Amino acid sequence: MLQILEDNWLLFLIGQYPHGPIGGLAMTLFLAVAGLSLSFPVAIALALARLSSHRWLRGPATAVVYVVRGLPLIMFIFWTYFALPLLIGRTVGGVETLLFALVVYEASYLSEIIRAGIEGLPKGQTEAAKALGLGYVPTTFKVILPQVLHNMMPSLVSQFVSTIKETSLGYVISANEVTFAASQVNNQLMTQPFEVYGLLALTYFTLCFTLTSAARWLERRLAAERGGLGVQPA
Amino acid sequence: MGYVFDPAAVLTGQYLDWFIWGLATTIALTLAAWLLGMTIGIILTLVRMLPFRPFEWLVAGYVEYHRNVPLLVQILVWYFGVPQLLPRALRMWVNSHHSEFLLAMVALGLASAAYITEDLRSGIRSIPKTQYEAARSIGFSYLQAMSYVILPQALRIVIPPLINQTLLLFKNTSLAMAIGVGELTYRTREVDSYTFKTFEAFAVATIIYLAISFAIMALGAFADRRLKLELR
Numbered sequence: 001m002l003q004i005l006e007d008n009w010l011l012f013l014i015g016q017y018p019h020g021p022i023g024g025l026a027m028t029l030f031l032a033v034a035g036l037s038l039s040f041p042v043a044i045a046l047a048l049a050r051l052s053s054h055r056w057l058r059g060p061a062t063a064v065v066y067v068v069r070g071l072p073l074i075m076f077i078f079w080t081y082f083a084l085p086l087l088i089g090r091t092v093g094g095v096e097t098l099l100f101a102l103v104v105y106e107a108s109y110l111s112e113i114i115r116a117g118i119e120g121l122p123k124g125q126t127e128a129a130k131a132l133g134l135g136y137v138p139t140t141f142k143v144i145l146p147q148v149l150h151n152m153m154p155s156l157v158s159q160f161v162s163t164i165k166e167t168s169l170g171y172v173i174s175a176n177e178v179t180f181a182a183s184q185v186n187n188q189l190m191t192q193p194f195e196v197y198g199l200l201a202l203t204y205f206t207l208c209f210t211l212t213s214a215a216r217w218l219e220r221r222l223a224a225e226r227g228g229l230g231v232q233p234a
Numbered sequence: 235m236g237y238v239f240d241p242a243a244v245l246t247g248q249y250l251d252w253f254i255w256g257l258a259t260t261i262a263l264t265l266a267a268w269l270l271g272m273t274i275g276i277i278l279t280l281v282r283m284l285p286f287r288p289f290e291w292l293v294a295g296y297v298e299y300h301r302n303v304p305l306l307v308q309i310l311v312w313y314f315g316v317p318q319l320l321p322r323a324l325r326m327w328v329n330s331h332h333s334e335f336l337l338a339m340v341a342l343g344l345a346s347a348a349y350i351t352e353d354l355r356s357g358i359r360s361i362p363k364t365q366y367e368a369a370r371s372i373g374f375s376y377l378q379a380m381s382y383v384i385l386p387q388a389l390r391i392v393i394p395p396l397i398n399q400t401l402l403l404f405k406n407t408s409l410a411m412a413i414g415v416g417e418l419t420y421r422t423r424e425v426d427s428y429t430f431k432t433f434e435a436f437a438v439a440t441i442i443y444l445a446i447s448f449a450i451m452a453l454g455a456f457a458d459r460r461l462k463l464e465l466r
Contacts (some may be wrong), residue, residue, distance in 0.1 A: 070447035072408035181269030185316035208302035
């Protein structure tokens, strides 16, 4: 196992870079960071649309969220894979396809978290903001969302972990991330699949476990901050 | 030259058969992995409730592994890696008995078990201890208190998250295509590459996935409404 790591760690970490495209773990992390950051504004827009009093905003947003959540991610990736080139009129690489699919997919899930956060705030917050004479936009962006985002920190970290895990689907469309890199190593070695994929699992585990532990720590801190009754989230 | 959207082209003869077989495989894989996940999930829940600390750590380790490694990677480990460790005779047996389906089922089932045992645990934990004490104080035995007071309430709490797990499992069976299980996504790609009717093929699969997902979601929402408990 150590031998495999010694021979291939560079491919694992950054792919063929600088002699080719960047890949491996670096690409996985890039996809996860970019996926979550790009999906964030989309998710806020979706959540606000779902809570809107205009039916023509609420309806389509609700439909999008339900359809995306009803489909396996892989189906969604395949749709992106052949629909995106038609939409923008040029061929699209695996990484771009994956990123686009991840953004829409994550945004749908994230919007539900944000929506729950908004609905979970006391109604008095909106009423007080309105009583001060604030309109919809300042109420939402200066009073409501900052509180929601603060409360959402643990969920956001968990969502980041999900995004890291979901980038592994790049393997299926040959996007050059760490799972794909591992399969390349496996194809070269042929005889040690358990070691190669075990190493891959260990890599993801180390990364994600650190982050889920951070999420739990944040959750405890937030609960303490609210002067809570020591109610631990399950 | 306009593109004519013609779903009928992929819903005839051989292609229709592929869709039907794909759907049947998806459902079979969901059910098989669900049963495995439920069985192991219940066993893990019982084990972690035993008053012996190391058992709790073992189950916690099991849960953490399955939560922090992508499901696809778990499937790849089972399909490519684990057979290498099996004794030759067992490996031959697995290989001659639809190894991809069996190993996908094991990977999906074990991962579900990790989530199921978490749901079961939080369901049982959310019943206040006073319920048990009250039951004992009016003269119920341990078994009576459990079966008449605690478990009926815990089950009501647990059923909605379990339905949600079933939905996730159903969608996750699509990952089995990566190791060549002929489930719905795999078959859809096959129809696509034979007919070049990409949109039609994927539209059919999408509608099938959505119909089943929505049915499970509706069941979950119904259970949520009907079983809601006011505790404390």
